[in-house]
Amino acid sequence: MGYTLMIVFAVAAHYAFLAFGIFGGFLAWRWPRLIWLQVAAALWLLVIVVAKLYCPLTWLQDRGREGLGLPPLQGGFLDNYAAGIFYPHGYEWVAQIVVAVLVVISWTGFVLLQRRHRLGKLDARGDAADHHLV
Structure with a gap:
């Protein structure tokens, strides 16, 4: 059960981080101090996608799968949990433009x-200054 929770946590954290990285700037309209966290999140997403880096949350999910005797997923989070759900397979570039x-x-x-x-x-x-002059 612990490995299953690890996988669930990693997937949920991925979705939450992705949502914040994309939409967090709109939250900053209401809570301005969030803008710096959102900028950091958006830059991290950009670096991960452009440099094709291995996300620490993907590593955590793969360790959970390993603990359950399952192979790691081929590709990263976007390949397995976003492509085909939020945008059609093969249209990552369109999704990236929309996100940008x-x-x-x-x-x-x-x-x-x-x-x-x-x-x-x-x-x-x-x-207020004008009012004091009157």
Whole structure:
């Protein structure tokens, strides 16, 4: 049962990390301090995909499979749990473009919201200063 839980944890953590890496910028619109975690997550996803690195969560999942007497999965998490489910096999490049566009939109929105927030604070200070002059 321990190895099964290890596999379940690794797969769930993969999904959670992937979701945060893609959509976390939108969460930062509400909770701005999250942006730095999301940037780190998005960069890690980029490095893993571009450099074709072996993810530590995939390693953990393979150890769990090994403990159950199963062979490691061929390919990584995206090959086994995203391709064919979230996008058709063979269309990874389309999925990567969509993900990149989502991340850029979320970051752009974050910057615009932060700018609007700062300008609102400056206007509030200016209004308060003008009020004291009257």
